[in-house]
Amino acid sequence: MAYPTDRKYTKEHEWIKVVGQEAVVGITDHAQESLGDIVFVELPKVGADLTAGSTFGTVESVKAVSDLYTPVSGTVTETNGDLATSPEKVNKDPHGSWMLKMKLKNPGELGDLLSAEAYEQFVAEEGGH
């Protein structure tokens, strides 16, 4: 799968796409494929202050529990309530099923994240382990 180049990626398999002052966060195709059937998504409250690298929620598949990591610092402005009732949408459309929107505190942190190409390479190497 080709990873969209309109966003950045973390080594913990989140993507973040900046639209003006806001950013949208989700998990990657590789993440959903490793997890398998996703049955539960727990997201933070609107207004929560998140620090880059901290956990912002949890995603659970039938077989596994996985933490979600904040790509860059900011304040949550909206969460995708749809995922509470239809978590399987993350499997079907991982790059379209956003989890939260946030107002960035320090857009400079985006520079620390991976490009689509770098992420794809990272996944290929990780998969070889």
Next chain:
Amino acid sequence: MVDFNGWDMPVEYPASIGCGIINEHMAVRTGVGIFDVSHMGDIRLAGPQALSAVQHISMNDAAKLAVGQAQYSALLYPQGTFVDDVIVHRLGEDEYLLVINAGTREKDFNWVRDNTRQFDCAVENLSDDFTQIAIQGPKGVNTLQKLTDADLGAVKFYWVTRGTVCGLKNILIARTGYTAEDGFEIYVPADETTSARVWNEILSAGKEFGIVPCGLGSRNTLRLEGKLPLYGHEISDTINVWEAGLDRFCKMEKPEFVGRTALEKAKDEGVKRTLVGLEMVERGIARDGYKVLDESGREIGYVTSGSPAPFLKKNIALAYVPPQFAAIGTAVKIEIRGQGVGAQVVPTPFYKRPKKAA
């Protein structure tokens, strides 16, 4: 793939071929699925005193088995706790086959050998001789029947037969499984070419019934819905028969078997914990090892196995709690990421397969 007691096994097969735990689970409940369960071990006991040997080392009553019949049983330590749970098959007049778990293969074999020395009976470890394939689900019988001359309709649940399967003569066919569903387990020669050929022929034969290959993940969710114990979870060397609620497979009327004396004493003393079924009533999924709390938040027990149940579409768990919390409907909490999440005690098994109309 994951390392499962030294076996390289898939948790699930790829979504790209219609698999994944939920699809695999549903195929077994509504159609048919196949599992490579070659990791299971096999111990053969044969000789004039084979029955006495089996009676001595297992808690169920093997004297009740007719030739061709099988039973669920367990091997116990002298203290009444579990070496392993097993299926005992009576293959001949003086011949028994114990099917045991992967993680306990060496331990089980040594234990069986050491505890049957006084009997005139040969003990053989056949674990590496067989590829064991489970064909499970209501359409399992239709699938396998296309590949064998044995009359599968005549084989009752927990009975075995022999027949030609995929051209291989004298194959052991057992109507057993670990999915709480109807199904068969066949034991074919372990060479790779033969095993792969049989596997592929079953997949082709089951195509019209929507067959899918199934991994360890759905094997676990299927057995959990049916409350079938898993070694190291519901049963172990520190859990006894009464705690695990396996009373009906433990025949105390047998005068002697390893563990019996301790179990008699334990029965008089009563249990301090008991295995219960739980269903989440609030949003959350109980997982293996999570704490069980009472309504005030005090720790009272732990989850042995917990998961979403794909067929029941509920989040279920098995847990050890003190007997005063075992009544159906008792409200408890599961500690999930530091929070107490509501659950309640429910009847088990969570899933029971529909009885066929006579």
